[in-house]
Amino acid sequence: MSAIADSPPVVVLAQAGKGYWASVWSRLIKDKVAMTALAVILVIVLAAIFAPYIAPADPFKGSMLRRLKPIGFPGYPLGGDELGRDMLTRLIYGGRLSIFMGVLPVLCAFVVGSSIGIFAGYVGGWINTLLMRIIDVFFAFPSVLLAIALSGALGAGILNSIVSLTIVFVPQIARVAEAVTTQIRTRDYVEAARVSGAGAFTIVRMHVLGNVLGPIFVFSTSLISVSMILAAGLSFLGLGVKPPEAEWGLMLNTLRTAIYSQPLVAALPGLMIFMVSISFNLFSDGLRSAMEVKQ
Numbered sequence: 467m468s469a470i471a472d473s474p475p476v477v478v479l480a481q482a483g484k485g486y487w488a489s490v491w492s493r494l495i496k497d498k499v500a501m502t503a504l505a506v507i508l509v510i511v512l513a514a515i516f517a518p519y520i521a522p523a524d525p526f527k528g529s530m531l532r533r534l535k536p537i538g539f540p541g542y543p544l545g546g547d548e549l550g551r552d553m554l555t556r557l558i559y560g561g562r563l564s565i566f567m568g569v570l571p572v573l574c575a576f577v578v579g580s581s582i583g584i585f586a587g588y589v590g591g592w593i594n595t596l597l598m599r600i601i602d603v604f605f606a607f608p609s610v611l612l613a614i615a616l617s618g619a620l621g622a623g624i625l626n627s628i629v630s631l632t633i634v635f636v637p638q639i640a641r642v643a644e645a646v647t648t649q650i651r652t653r654d655y656v657e658a659a660r661v662s663g664a665g666a667f668t669i670v671r672m673h674v675l676g677n678v679l680g681p682i683f684v685f686s687t688s689l690i691s692v693s694m695i696l697a698a699g700l701s702f703l704g705l706g707v708k709p710p711e712a713e714w715g716l717m718l719n720t721l722r723t724a725i726y727s728q729p730l731v732a733a734l735p736g737l738m739i740f741m742v743s744i745s746f747n748l749f750s751d752g753l754r755s756a757m758e759v760k761q
Contacts, residue, residue, distance in 0.1 A: 493756040500752020503745040510742055514561035523552035525559040525712050534728045545731040548720055553731060557738055559712040565742065567624065567706070567713075568694030571631035576686045579636040583643020584678060588651050588670060598644060604637040613696050617705040627706040631693055635686075642685045646678040680757055688750040691743035698739050714739050 494500060513520060528549035532539070535546040544553040586597040604612065616630035650656060651674070659669050698715025700706035707713040709720065717735040724732045 490756045494752060497752040497756065500749050500756075503748035503752070506741065506745040507749065510561050510738075511565060513558050514565060517555075517558045517562065521552075521555040521558045523555045525551065525555045526710055527551065534724050534731065536728060537730055544734060545728060547717070547731070548724055553734055556712045556717060557714070557734060560714045560717060560735065561738070561742075563624070563707055563711060563713040564694060564698065564715070564739065567627060567631070567697035568690050568742075568746075571628050571693050571697075572635055572686050572689045574628070574632040575635035575639050575689070576682065578632070579639030580643045580679070580682050582636070583640040583645075583682075584647045584670065584674065586640070587644040587647025587678075588666070588674060590648070590651070594644070594648075598641070601637045601640050601644075604634075605641075609634050609692070610696065610699065613700060614703065614705065617700050622705050622708060624707055627697060627700050630700070631696055634696070635689055635693065638689065639682060639686055643678060643682050646681050647674060650674055650677050684750060684754045684757060687753060688747060690750075691746040694739060694743050694746075 517525075522543075528551045529546075530550055532542060532546040532550040534548060535542050535550075537543070537545045539545055542552050542554070544557065547553055547556060582597060582601075586594045607615075613630050613634050616633055617627055620626035620630060653673075656669060656673050659673055664672075697706060698713075698718065701713050701715030702719045704719070707716045709716065714735040718732075718739075721732040721735065
């Protein structure tokens, strides 16, 4: 997991207008891999949102007579779990918490980390040095161990897991935001605005944000898959979602004893985690490629 903390190459965008973003979308829709990944994400997200209407059974209703039934069992197309609950239904409902705990920490970290990084990069000087040295302290710990330590200190639960993962991702996003902003603040149009008497807030709002938020956003989307894996890991260890809620990491934990009797059924939650996380990675790569064109 050491690669998680490594910042990707930063692409500084030129002054971007509507024409630029239209060209980004035009290049993105031509990327079949990225569009396929986006379609997979949308299907799973929509299935999770409309789970009460499309799920074939109650996600919490079990039957010991249908315990650990194989894939293809009548009425249970993807088999039954350790308590006889329908696996298809549990997987559909599990997407709610799994995707939520993957996206929300990254979104919170995007807001906090971007604010810290842009402030540090624009102000510069000893303030930048101080903030970045504090950020460097977090990079001394592997992301997995830091998430486990924070969740263990805060206690198990969805909210505490989200807080822990947010703290893990803030330094990574802040580092990228600081690097992009440091490059942007020396641009001629920023210097011209400063000489013309524009205030710092106006310069940041008009000339900096439009150029730095794009690369930061692309980097943040690549963290969603990592966030999903870490959230699933916390639930697997008993530090995240608690039973009887449906969540893919927790389902892996409860089905671990069935790995020898029904390995295919036990592997289904892990397959969902892999499929969604790789889809987010592929879409992020496609978005990065579409934006790496300077005007």
